[in-house]
Every structure is written in structure tokens, then in C-alpha cells.
Amino acid sequence: MSNVEVKAIPLAKMRTHRSTKWRDFPSDVLPLPVAEMDFEIAEPVRALLLEMVSNSDLGYLGSIPEIGTSFASFSKKRWNWTLDPEQVHIVTDVGVGVVEVLRVLTNPGDKILINSPVYHNFSTWIEETHLTKVDVPFGDALSGWAIDFDAIESAYRDGLKIHLLCHPHNPLGRVYSREELSKFVSLAKQYNVTIISDEIHAPLTFSESEFVPFLSLGADAQDVGVTVTAASKAWNLAGLKCAFIVTQSDVMRTKLNALPEATHYRASLLGAFATAAAFSDGVDWLDGALRTLDDNRHFLKKLLAEKLPTVGYEIPACSYLAWLDLTSLNLGENPAQTLLEKGRVAFNPGESFGSQSSQFVRLNFATGHDVIEEAVNRIIKSL
Ligand SMILES: Cc1ncc(COP(=O)(O)O)c(C=O)c1O
Incomplete structure (x- = not known):
């Protein structure tokens, strides 16, 4: 310990x-x-940042395979998730990551599902991309914030394009179980829906609960899913501006080939190297x-x-x-x-x-x- x-x-x-x-x-x-x-x-992150600033090492961000490799190694140890670090794509922040993925995968007016109450910027990202918001709210506290799978299936059946998941959940502090995620995967497969899993809070899951990365659920999840995450929430680095998009299948990698190359360079040098240091030494x-x-x-x-x-x-x-x-x-x-x-x-x-x-x-x-x-x-x- x-x-x-x-x-x-x-x-x-x-x-x-x-x-x-x-x-x-x-x-x-x-x-x-x-x-x-x-x-x-975290001290290792602070030391790195101080060293970069004192060396005037503040130029543009170039290649940084360390983010993929350090995240893969963290994910393996923490969640027993083996991931391909080659499919980690750097972006400015999670908001930018989700918006860029939506720009590639949708057309204005397409339907996107959220489950309220949920992180308020999910709605601003939807407005920004001119999508049509569909909401299937959680049940109340007495129900244990129950998920209404019947209403979700009906939304999927009704021509839904995207389901934006907050996993783990802000503000409910709820971690989706393996069974719940698997139901989403089979529905998404059946109705041709893409699931974007925002996993920014994941490293902050308390030890009595199991966090299951969406893309660790197997081939079907990898075909329908994209994860957007960062070290910024768990290591308190939001002002440094770095996050990343993860795919784990050829199908999804190919779809996201249309992401503008420049998204990588719009992250910050300090943020990117602090992210790698957080996952490896933090x-x-x-x-x-x-x-x-x-x-x-x-x-x-x-x-x-x-x-x-x-x-x-x-x-x-x-x-x-x-x-x-x-x-x-x-x-x-x-x-x-x-x-x-x-x-x-x-x-x-x-x-x-x-x-x-x-x-x-x-x-x-x-x-x-x-x-x-x-x-x-x-x-x-x-x-
Ligand atoms: C679920 C969720 N996603 C994204 C963000 C914001 O991330 P970023 O600053 O990287 O856009 C937050 C911030 O609180 C959040 O709670």
C-alpha cells in the first residue's frame, strides 16, 4: 500500500x-x-512540470506514445484491461473529444440519448453539434437510480444514433455494472447505435466497487463503443488541457479516421506530458x-x-x-x-x-x- x-x-x-x-x-x-x-x-507530476517550465520547454506538442503506453499499463494493473495503445488519440479535453467524435459520426438533427440527471455539459455538447437530445432519466434514489432499460430500448429502436454514457456517473456517483453495460452493448449491436463512454471519473472509483471499462467488455463493445477520458479529473490537472479518445476495433478506428489530425496538436505540451506522468508515476x-x-x-x-x-x-x-x-x-x-x-x-x-x-x-x-x-x-x- x-x-x-x-x-x-x-x-x-x-x-x-x-x-x-x-x-x-x-x-x-x-x-x-x-x-x-x-x-x-502528485509530486512526480509537479516535478515534471517544474522541470519543463524552468527549462523553458513550452513548445508545441508532437508525438507522445507515452500517453497510450502509460494508460495501457495503468488500465492493465487497475482494471485488468489489455488495450492497444496505438488506438489512443489525443485531444484538448474530454469536451472537445466528445464533440469531435460527434462531428464525425453524426449529422445535424440525429438523435442522441442521455440519462439525466447527468453532467450538465452533455447538453451543451449536444447543442453545439446540433443533435436532437433524447432523455431517458434514471429512477429516483429509492429505486437505487434505476436504469429504465425498456425506455432505453424503445429510444434505440426509434432511430437513435448515439448513446452518451457517463461512466462512472456524475452526479450520481454510480458505477455501471458489467451486466448493465453488457445490456447496452447488445442493444447497441441490435439497433446500430454507437456508445460514447465518458470515463473521466473512472480512476476515482472507490475500492468497494468494480469499475469495468466499456471497451474491456469484448469484441461487440469494441465495435459499438468509443471511450473518451483523461487524467485531468483524477489527478486534478484540468487547466493543463489534455484528454484522449480510445477505440479498440478496426471498425471504430476506421470510422474515426475522419477526425481532424489537428486535434492532437490542440492539446497542450504540459498537459500531455503531465498525463503520461500521472498514469505511470502518480x-x-x-x-x-x-x-x-x-x-x-x-x-x-x-x-x-x-x-x-x-x-x-x-x-x-x-x-x-x-x-x-x-x-x-x-x-x-x-x-x-x-x-x-x-x-x-x-x-x-x-x-x-x-x-x-x-x-x-x-x-x-x-x-x-x-x-x-x-x-x-x-x-x-x-x-
Ligand atoms: C463526466 C464529465 N465529463 C467531462 C468533464 C470535463 O472534462 P474536460 O474538462 O476534459 O472537458 C467533467 C468535468 O467535471 C465530467 O464530470
Whole structure:
């Protein structure tokens, strides 16, 4: 077991950070939206970045087979997935990756399925590519966020082109099981649907759950599926701009041959080399971060049980996003807005993940216990 301890950066220091989470709210607001962590980055990644900057090594990105090979070796050890590193295609970020894949595989107006509540930018990517959004929402918390396979099959049958999966799931913290993914594969095969699996949160799956990479499910999954992922979420490197598209079959590789060659060069040099370093040398740090997040997800549960017992919160199986049902608090039509105005605490509004979630907010617990506790106190202050 690794002994890297990953601690939160003190709030006063975080307030000097330049990212959107720290710039885009007044200074008296405690910000807990945006999926980035208040943690020091992994030492091997920091060392590499410092070395590149101090050597003025900041030119254009060229060939970097290290991303494919380091991701393949990480995937083998972590998930027992053997993948062909030659079929790893670098892009600027996951958003750009999904949009570029959609541009190649669809025509304006084609139907694309999502399952709400889901990461809000799925909708902006769909708008950007002029596709027609079809939504088959998950069941509620009581159903265990059940998947409505009958409605999904009916959407597939109705001329669907793409199913965009969030695997593991933001904001539900749900990891699709092997059986659930296999059902998607057989439906996709039957109805000629392509599945794009956004796996950016995958390395942050907690040890009690099994993360199954979509493309590890065999030949049929590889024929119908494309994965888009990055090291940026798990290693906290979003500002460095690098992600990648993975295919694992000749059929899908050929379809994606039409991707513009320039997508590779639109990633950043720092981001690309930091990505390779994260997958190859950042695993002890990742395990340390997961221990801290594991502690935080339970700390939040305990706090809510003590101070706000009617708030709904299922401990997530991955990542650092808590999906809080605030219905019982009667905070009006837009709880996130009320909390911002009255409690000076910022969360992502549930509505942006799906219209049925207007009474939810998403809280980012990749921070210190003091910040989590203060966030809960500020919710109480808003009542
Ligand atoms: C599911 C999911 N996909 C993609 C992203 C954004 O990735 P990128 O910044 O690489 O576009 C996020 C960010 O939170 C996310 O949760």
C-alpha cells in the first residue's frame, strides 16, 4: 500500500488560486461547485512540470506514445484491461473529444440519448453539434437510480444514433455494472447505435466497487463503443488541457479516421506530458487521494445525519461529488440560489443536470473537513 498522504490545501491559500472555482464568486462566498480538488497535485507530476517550465520547454506538442503506453499499463494493473495503445488519440479535453467524435459520426438533427440527471455539459455538447437530445432519466434514489432499460430500448429502436454514457456517473456517483453495460452493448449491436463512454471519473472509483471499462467488455463493445477520458479529473490537472479518445476495433478506428489530425496538436505540451506522468508515476498519489476522499464522503454523511438529517445523500461509489436532495428544507424553487444569497455558499444547481432535479444541489467534497463543515453550517444558516 502507498503511504502518500493527500491533504487539503488550507482555505486561505485556496482563495489565492486562479481557477474559476476561486475567481468567479465574491470573496465572502464559500465555493463548492466545479469538479476540481483542493489538494496538492502528485509530486512526480509537479516535478515534471517544474522541470519543463524552468527549462523553458513550452513548445508545441508532437508525438507522445507515452500517453497510450502509460494508460495501457495503468488500465492493465487497475482494471485488468489489455488495450492497444496505438488506438489512443489525443485531444484538448474530454469536451472537445466528445464533440469531435460527434462531428464525425453524426449529422445535424440525429438523435442522441442521455440519462439525466447527468453532467450538465452533455447538453451543451449536444447543442453545439446540433443533435436532437433524447432523455431517458434514471429512477429516483429509492429505486437505487434505476436504469429504465425498456425506455432505453424503445429510444434505440426509434432511430437513435448515439448513446452518451457517463461512466462512472456524475452526479450520481454510480458505477455501471458489467451486466448493465453488457445490456447496452447488445442493444447497441441490435439497433446500430454507437456508445460514447465518458470515463473521466473512472480512476476515482472507490475500492468497494468494480469499475469495468466499456471497451474491456469484448469484441461487440469494441465495435459499438468509443471511450473518451483523461487524467485531468483524477489527478486534478484540468487547466493543463489534455484528454484522449480510445477505440479498440478496426471498425471504430476506421470510422474515426475522419477526425481532424489537428486535434492532437490542440492539446497542450504540459498537459500531455503531465498525463503520461500521472498514469505511470502518480498511482501512489491517486491511492492517497482516494483515502482522503473516502474519509470525506463518510464525514459528510455523519455531519448530515447529525445536523441536517432530512437531507438525502447516498454515499457515492466514485469521485468527490455529493448529490444532495434538499426537498425537505423548503428552500424555494432554486435552492442553490437561496443558499448562495442567504448562506454565502455555492453549489452546482441540480436543475442544470436535469429538470427533475431542481431540489438537488451538487457539493464538491474534495476539500478539508473544515470547509465541508462550514458548508453544512451555511446551509443551516440559510433555513
Ligand atoms: C463526466 C464529465 N465529463 C467531462 C468533464 C470535463 O472534462 P474536460 O474538462 O476534459 O472537458 C467533467 C468535468 O467535471 C465530467 O464530470
